[in-house]
Amino acid sequence: MLEDLRALVEFAQAGSIAGAADRLFRTPSAITRQVQRLEAALGAELLDRSVKPPRLNSLGSRVLEQARDLLQRTEALKSLTSSDAEPHGLLRIGLSHALAEGSLIEAIQALTEKYPHVRLRLSSELTGELINRLLAGELDVAAVLLPEGKTAPAPLLTNIIASDRMEIVQGAAGNIDGDWKSLGRAPWVLNPPGCFLRAALIDRMERAGFTPMIAAEIHNMHMQLAFVQSGYGVGLLPTRFIARNNSIDPVRVLRPPSFDLHRSVAIVRVGQLGALGKAVELLAHGFRQLFEAADSPKPVTRHRRSVPANRREARSRK
Numbered sequence: 001m002l003e004d005l006r007a008l009v010e011f012a013q014a015g016s017i018a019g020a021a022d023r024l025f026r027t028p029s030a031i032t033r034q035v036q037r038l039e040a041a042l043g044a045e046l047l048d049r050s051v052k053p054p055r056l057n058s059l060g061s062r063v064l065e066q067a068r069d070l071l072q073r074t075e076a077l078k079s080l081t082s083s084d085a086e087p088h089g090l091l092r093i094g095l096s097h098a099l100a101e102g103s104l105i106e107a108i109q110a111l112t113e114k115y116p117h118v119r120l121r122l123s124s125e126l127t128g129e130l131i132n133r134l135l136a137g138e139l140d141v142a143a144v145l146l147p148e149g150k151t152a153p154a155p156l157l158t159n160i161i162a163s164d165r166m167e168i169v170q171g172a173a174g175n176i177d178g179d180w181k182s183l184g185r186a187p188w189v190l191n192p193p194g195c196f197l198r199a200a201l202i203d204r205m206e207r208a209g210f211t212p213m214i215a216a217e218i219h220n221m222h223m224q225l226a227f228v229q230s231g232y233g234v235g236l237l238p239t240r241f242i243a244r245n246n247s248i249d250p251v252r253v254l255r256p257p258s259f260d261l262h263r264s265v266a267i268v269r270v271g272q273l274g275a276l277g278k279a280v281e282l283l284a285h286g287f288r289q290l291f292e293a294a295d296s297p298k299p300v301t302r303h304r305r306s307v308p309a310n311r312r313e314a315r316s317r318k
Helices: 002-014 015-025 029-042 057-081 102-115 127-137 182-187 194-209 221-229 237-247 276-295 309-317
Strands: 089-096 116-124 141-147 157-171 185-189 213-217 232-238 251-254 261-269
Touching: 002 015, 002 029, 002 057, 057 276, 089 127, 089 276, 102 116, 102 276, 116 127, 127 141, 127 261, 141 157, 141 194, 141 276, 157 221, 157 237, 157 276, 182 232, 185 221, 194 232, 194 261, 221 232, 221 237, 221 251, 232 237, 261 276
Parallel strands: 089 116, 089 141, 185 213, 185 232
Antiparallel strands: 141 261, 157 232, 157 251, 157 261
16 A cells, blocks of 8 residues: 555645656656555545546545655655664663773764664663563663673674683782682672672682672672772682773772783673664774773783983093
């Protein structure tokens, strides 16, 4: 019926069957059949054929208004699902609690600046909850943390954008040794149960014969860092996060034997996003750049040692 409605719209625009045929690159007889088929489907005549050339009757004019609106909506639907169209509409983004940092706003702002017709809805939750919401169709894309070497369950698509090394840290004034026995006696500041990093740490300590003493269970990394810096306990934090926040109040890294724990930062999305796929690609690119920048070594400035004035004078006399 859509093509028949299009024939009616072109007939009204051109003012004749022949004109509509020219606009649609069809024969006049084909346009006539389309209009007749539309009339049969609606059960009413749309043209006044008592005049030459035929013209829309009053009912046909009302149908024309609805036809134009329906065709416009159809084109909007096509652009929504087309990967070549300009991204527009609502993009629902999830962020893992451990990734919900202020630095990510740069990538989000870049997205909205390039694609102003995209509306964002952001939410922060645990990775497992975000995966469930993606599978339920409640989110379009999520930035999550996964165990190294793992991907999200099918049919979700996983794009690994970075790998984070986890470090055991204590406050700068702490006196805890970097062995499992000492760490087994220390109070710990960790994520609540359900975090795979916490589970991996506890498993490693138990294999060494020790069980961590949990003093605080906190989702927020900034608060975890504050507790560690205050000397409340030792913590497990990503290297990048420590590097970004270590200048104000330093922490000491502890590396017990055979401890090597990493996590993957991934962009997980549903399979088909149509035009919004471009927006998701830009978001993933922005996130990847942020992690690469955080991973780049800072340049070291070497200062030339100053020479005392009396030594400079002695050199000049030689």
